[in-house]
Structure formats: C-alpha cells, structure tokens
Amino acid sequence: MKAGAPCPYRxxxxxxxxxxxxxxxxxxxxxxxxxxxxxxxxxxAPGESFGLLGPNGAGKSTTMRMIGAVSTRTSGDxxxxxxxxxxxxxxxxxxxxxxxxxxxxxxxxxxxxxxxVYGRYFGIPRAECGRRxxxxxxxxxxxxxxxxxxxxxxxxxxxRLTIARALVNNPRVLMLDEPTxxxxxxxxxxxxxxxxxxxxxxxxxxxxxxxxxxxxxxxxRLVVVDEGRIMAEGSPASLIRxxxxxxxxxxxxxxxxNEAAAERLEGLGDRVETLPDRVLVYAGDGEAVLEQVAxxxxxxxxxxxxxxxxxxxxxxLTGRSLIE
Amino acid sequence: xxxxxEATGAAMAGAVRPRRFGALYVAEHQLRAMRSYGWTIVIxxxxxxxxxxxxxxxxxxxxxxxPVGFGPDGPVPYVTFVAPALLATAAISVTTEEFTYTVMxxxxxxxxxxxxxxxxxxxxQVVGGLVLAVGARMVFVSTxxxxxxxxxxxxxxxxxxxxxxxxxxLGGLAFGLPLLAYSASLRxxxxxxxxxxxxxxxxxxxxxxTFYPLSTLPVWLHWIGWVSPLWHASELGRAVxxxxxxxxxxxxxxxxxxxxxxxxxxxxxxxxxxxxxxG
Ligand SMILES: Nc1ncnc2c1ncn2[C@@H]1O[C@H](COP(=O)(O)OP(=O)(O)OP(=O)(O)O)[C@@H](O)[C@H]1O
Ligand SMILES: [Mg+2]
Numbered sequence: 001m002k003a004g005a006p007c008p009y010r011x012x013x014x015x016x017x018x019x020x021x022x023x024x025x026x027x028x029x030x031x032x033x034x035x036x037x038x039x040x041x042x043x044x045a046p047g048e049s050f051g052l053l054g055p056n057g058a059g060k061s062t063t064m065r066m067i068g069a070v071s072t073r074t075s076g077d078x079x080x081x082x083x084x085x086x087x088x089x090x091x092x093x094x095x096x097x098x099x100x101x102x103x104x105x106x107x108x109x110x111x112x113x114x115x116x117v118y119g120r121y122f123g124i125p126r127a128e129c130g131r132r133x134x135x136x137x138x139x140x141x142x143x144x145x146x147x148x149x150x151x152x153x154x155x156x157x158x159x160r161l162t163i164a165r166a167l168v169n170n171p172r173v174l175m176l177d178e179p180t181x182x183x184x185x186x187x188x189x190x191x192x193x194x195x196x197x198x199x200x201x202x203x204x205x206x207x208x209x210x211x212x213x214x215x216x217x218x219x220x221r222l223v224v225v226d227e228g229r230i231m232a233e234g235s236p237a238s239l240i241r242x243x244x245x246x247x248x249x250x251x252x253x254x255x256x257x258n259e260a261a262a263e264r265l266e267g268l269g270d271r272v273e274t275l276p277d278r279v280l281v282y283a284g285d286g287e288a289v290l291e292q293v294a295x296x297x298x299x300x301x302x303x304x305x306x307x308x309x310x311x312x313x314x315x316x317l318t319g320r321s322l323i324e
Numbered sequence: 325x326x327x328x329x330e331a332t333g334a335a336m337a338g339a340v341r342p343r344r345f346g347a348l349y350v351a352e353h354q355l356r357a358m359r360s361y362g363w364t365i366v367i368x369x370x371x372x373x374x375x376x377x378x379x380x381x382x383x384x385x386x387x388x389x390x391p392v393g394f395g396p397d398g399p400v401p402y403v404t405f406v407a408p409a410l411l412a413t414a415a416i417s418v419t420t421e422e423f424t425y426t427v428m429x430x431x432x433x434x435x436x437x438x439x440x441x442x443x444x445x446x447x448x449q450v451v452g453g454l455v456l457a458v459g460a461r462m463v464f465v466s467t468x469x470x471x472x473x474x475x476x477x478x479x480x481x482x483x484x485x486x487x488x489x490x491x492x493x494l495g496g497l498a499f500g501l502p503l504l505a506y507s508a509s510l511r512x513x514x515x516x517x518x519x520x521x522x523x524x525x526x527x528x529x530x531x532x533x534t535f536y537p538l539s540t541l542p543v544w545l546h547w548i549g550w551v552s553p554l555w556h557a558s559e560l561g562r563a564v565x566x567x568x569x570x571x572x573x574x575x576x577x578x579x580x581x582x583x584x585x586x587x588x589x590x591x592x593x594x595x596x597x598x599x600x601x602x603g
Contacts, residue, residue: 019328021328021331046331068442070441070442070601070602071602071603072602072603081328081331081332081334081335082328082329082331082332082335083332083335088335088336088339089444089446089602090339090342090343090346090444090445090446091335091336091338091339091444092335093339093442093443093444094334094335094338094339094342094443094444095331095334095335095338096442098442100438100442102435102438103435104434104435104436104438104439105439106353106357106434106436106439107434108357108360108434109356109357113356117352117353117356118439118443120349120352120353121342121346121349121350121440121443121444121445122338122341122342122443122444123338123340123341123342123345123349123444165439169338169443172331172334
C-alpha cells in the first residue's frame with residue numbers, strides 16, 4: 001500500500017510515514033532588535049537522529065530551548081509530541097532528556113546523587129531513582145566514579161554524566177546541544193559510541209554541532225543553519241551530493257601566492273574557492289585535477305585530495321567557514 | 325511503532341506528579357545540598373544565640389538601671405526584652421545568605437536552576453522549593469533560639485516557645501522574599517550582596533528597636549522601624565513572649581506589613597524567575 005493511500009476496507013487513512021515528534025513552522029525568536037531564529041521549518045520523525053549544523057550564533061541553542069519548552073517563541077508554530085510548549089511545558093519536558101551546551105551538574109552532590117536528585121524532578125520514586133542511577137552509571141561507564149565529587153571528573157566524564165542524567169526519565173527525545181565541544185578526540189569517540197547505542201535503541205536524537213564530522217557520524221538528517229535561517233536540509237550524503245563535488249583538492253602556495261595561483265586555476269574542476277591559507281578545487285576526480293595543475297606549471301607547497309565534507313557544503317552555502 | 329497519541333498521553337501522565345509536587349522536589353534538593361554545610365547551620369544556629377544571650381544578659385544588662393521592656397505586670401529583665409528581637413534577627417539573617425549567594429549560584433555559579441528548568445519543574449516551583457527549604461532552615465534556627473532563651477528564663481510565657489519560631493519565619497520571609505526577587509534579577513554579583521548586608525541588614529538590625537524601644541530614637545529615624553520587617557516581628561514577639569501591651573489594631577498592622585512584604589515579594593520573585601527561565 002502506498003503511503004497515505006486510503007485503506008480499501010475501512011474509511012481510515014493509514015500513514016506509513018511516521019507522525020513527526022517535533023514540528024516547527026515559521027519558528028521565530030527575537031531578543032529585542034536581534035533576530036536569533038528567523039522563521040525555521042522543521043520536522044523530526046520518531047527514532048530519527050536529527051542535527052542542526054551551524055556556526056557560532058546561528059541560533060542553534062535558541063532553537064533547542066524553544067523545542068525544550070524553556071524559551072517562549074516570538075512567533076510561528078511549534079508542536080512537540082503533539083503539544084504546544086506554551087501551554088504544556090511540563091508535559092513536554094517530562095518526555096525530553098536535555099544535554100545543555102554548558103554542563104549544569106550539581107557540583108555539591110556526588111556523582112550518583114546527581115542522578116537521583118534529577119530523577120526526583122520527574123516524580124520518579126526514590127528507590128526507582130536509585131535503580132536507574134546504577135543502570136545509567138554502567139551505561140555511562142562511570143560505575144567507579146559513583147561516589148566521586150563531580151568536580152573531580154574529567155570533561156568527558158562530566159559530559160557522560162550529563163547524558164546519563166538526561167536519560168533518567170527514559171526520554172522519548174534526547175536533545176544534545178554541542179555534546180562534544182571542548183572534548184579531546186578520544187573522549188569524543190567514547191561519547192559518540194554511547195550516542196550510537198541510544199540511536200540503535202530507537203531514541204530520537206536532536207543535536208546541534210559545529211563539527212561536520214560529528215554531524216556526519218551521528219545524524220540521519222540535518223539542517224544547515226546560519227543567522228537563524230535554514231540554508232539546506234537533507235542527509236549528510238545527499239547534502240554533499242547536492243551542494244558539493246565528490247572530491248576536493250586542497251592546494252597551498254603560501255599565503256601571498258594563493259590569490260595569484262587561484263586565477264590561473266580558474267576553470268579547473270567544477271569550482272575554485274580561495275581561502276586565506278589555501279585554494280580549494282572542487283571536482284569529481286581530484287587526481288586528474290592534480291595532473292592538470294602540474295601541467296600548468298604550478299607547484300603548490302602542499303597538495304591533498306580528499307572527499308567532500310559538510311564543511312564544503314557550508315562554505316558553498318554561506319561563503320564562510322563553519323569554525324571561525 | 326509508538327504513535328503520537330501514545331506519546332502525547334505519556335506526556336500528559338508524566339507531568340502529573342511534577343506539577344503537583346515539584347516544589348517539594350526542589351526543596352528536597354536544596355536541603356540535601358545544605359547537608360554539606362549542615363554543621364555551619366547547627367553551630368551558627370546555636371552558637372550565635374548563646375553568644376548574644378551571654379553577652380547581653382550577663383554583661384550589658386548589669387549596667388542598665390532603667391528598665392526598657394514592660395509586661396502587663398511591670399518591667400521585665402533586659403534579656404527578656406531583647407530575646408524576641410534576636411530570634412527574629414537570626415531568622416532574617418539566614419536570608420542574607422540563602423536568598424543572595426545561593427540564588428546567584430543557582431543561576432550562575434553552580435547553574436543548578438537551569439537543570440531544574442529543563443525538567444518538568446516550573447520556575448514558580450523553583451521559587452516555592454527555595455522558600456520551603458530556606459523556611460525550614462529559618463524554623464530550625466528560630467526554634468533553637470526559642471529553646472535557648474527559654475532555658476535562660478528569658479521567655480515570659482512557656483507557650484511562646486512554640487509561637488516565636490513562627491514569627492521568626494514570618495519576619496524572615498517578609499525580609500527574604502523581596503531580597504530573593506532582587507537577587508534573582510541580578511546577572512552578576514558586583515558587590516551588591518555585601519552592600520545589602522552592610523547598608524540594609526546592619527542598619528536595620530541597629531535601628532529597629534532591637535536593643536532599645538524604637539521610641540528612644542529621634543523621630544526622624546523612626547521610619548526605619550516602620551519599614552523594617554525586623555521591628556514588626558520583634559514587636560509581635562514581645563507581645564507573645566511576655567505580654568508587652570499592644571492594641572488589636574497594632575497587632576493587625578504588624579501582621580499586615582509582614583504578610584504584605586511576604587506576598588508581594590513572592591509575586592515579584594516568581595515573575596523574575598519566570599522571565600529569566602522561560603524568556
Ligand atoms: N537570552 C538571550 N538574550 C539576548 N540574546 C540572546 C540570548 N540568547 C541568545 N541570544 C543571541 O541569539 C543569537 C543566537 O544565539 P544561540 O545561542 O542560539 O546561537 P548558537 O547557534 O547556539 O551559537 P553557539 O554555537 O555559539 O552556541 C546570538 O546572537 C546570541 O547572542
Ligand atoms: Mg549554542
């Protein structure tokens with residue numbers, strides 16, 4: 001049966017497309033003169049892993065706070081789990097797990113007590129909070145730290161504890177605002193692994209990041225946001241396909257010679273992009289471009305062929321780098 | 325697969341307990357955190373009254389020839405006169421810590437209010453929970469005080485031991501809730517809390533008829549007493565403790581001022597919290 005096709009036997013419409021858990025239309029947030037979120041439309045399906053990718057100040061956290069029912073929207077429509085955050089904030093929040101951009105663990109309580117106290121906010125009985133705390137400490141690989149003071153944890157451990165805390169109510173949707181910013185690569189990988197597990201269990205993830213590799217790793221679908229607007233939407237692969245070539249050749253001629261070299265490269269590949277420290281040539285076949293560069297008699301100090309990434313998509317869409 | 329209706333239903337059910345008991349959960353968290361400085365609370369709660377009672381009762385009082393406090397049967401000892409005011413002061417001084425630095429910590433240093441905010445708890449319940457926990461600390465401190473002054477023989481009526489802590493609580497809230505609203509409106513502590521201590525609390529302590537009747541002061545200083553929750557709570561305390569003569573209207577005025585500040589402070593604090601947490 002086709003999606004949305006009427007069922008032949010009864011006058012009901014079966015929808016094979018799952019009903020979204022989050023629907024935003026023209027969602028806008030203004031702080032005085034400043035427009036932080038300038039009318040965005042998005043839908044998140046249950047079980048989906050959805051990302052907002054954008055540079056500093058793009059409006060990612062503001063959007064997350066409106067979805068998380070802790071910031072009143074200025075205009076537009078927003079439904080989370082079929083409810084309006086303006087009228088059903090506590091109801092919505094009871095089904096969310098929130099990992100904020102800035103940790104807000106209680107540093108005066110020990111690791112395990114942080115989970116228990118937080119579980120109480122959801123009306124979970126004390127004994128049950130204790131049981132879940134132990135389970136979550138295992139999940140977050142923090143069992144040995146159960147009695148430790150929060151301040152004695154490393155950055156990565158604190159982040160894992162924050163994620164564990166966000167799971168204490170068995171949330172339907174887990175909201176992660178820059179889950180790995182500020183962590184070293186190893187800690188990031190440990191965290192990604194935990195998030196992968198949640199994804200496998202069917203938890204809906206909504207996350208923001210300004211790391212393209214994180215978006216590529218974790219998101220089924222994402223929107224690229226800049227200055228409060230959605231620039232593009234799709235899966236990481238489809239965004240790259242649509243907005244960039246398959247490969248990129250990165251050439252460095254030394255900062256003063258880049259401009260001049262770029263002029264001579266014009267016409268190579270699909271597109272040439274000049275950055276202060278390097279020249280990028282977008283092409284289907286990077287090696288072929290390299291050969292042409294040699295034939296032109298240009299000698300870059302370094303050259304590199306790599307696959308296109310979301311960084312390139314962002315550059316293409318906004319003319320700017322993701323991480324300034 | 326879970327349907328949206330099912331999710332909506334779970335959300336409706338999930339908020340029932342937090343909507344009802346949210347303030348209690350916040351209070352539970354606050355009291356748990358107070359345990360880490362529990363000894364300071366206990367030692368401060370018992371030590372401070374002991375010092376004052378010994379110092380004033382055994383020391384200062386021996387120099388005073390003129391009686392300052394009068395019950396229905398004539399003059400009462402000086403300690404009996406100051407005791408209700410000291411008790412109210414102790415309750416109020418709890419707020420100069422719990423409704424200042426603790427609030428700034430919740431929003432900025434420890435950031436725990438933001439954690440609560442992401443849960444089903446509503447901002448008004450955060451205010452409610454803070455008030456419950458700090459109220460509990462005020463009742464503890466005033467009860468310790470009441471028992472001590474009773475042991476010192478500085479309470480006229482034995483039943484007053486049960487009523488004085490409630491007056492302490494009321495005085496504490498009347499001073500504390502407006503202070504809570506103010507503290508919650510600050511983004512930074514650039515010395516405002518120290519200023520409150522120095523330029524609000526201390527003058528109030530000295531000029532609210534704490535150590536001598538307000539009428540002893542020049543008339544142009546009386547207004548400090550009138551706006552001071554400490555004075556109103558002390559006066560009521562004296563009436564309760566040793567039956568200091570007071571008309572029904574006066575009692576009503578004292579109560580009205582204290583309740584007015586409490587209720588007014590509550591509403592403003594709630595507005596500030598909502599504005600900040602859901603803005
Ligand atoms: N409470 C607030 N009051 C006033 N302006 C705000 C407030 N919160 C955010 N803004 C502004 O809104 C814009 C978007 O901020 P937001 O925090 O949503 O960006 P972001 O995409 O999360 O950025 P980052 O990657 O730095 O976290 C910024 O210009 C920011 O200064
Ligand atoms: Mg942000």
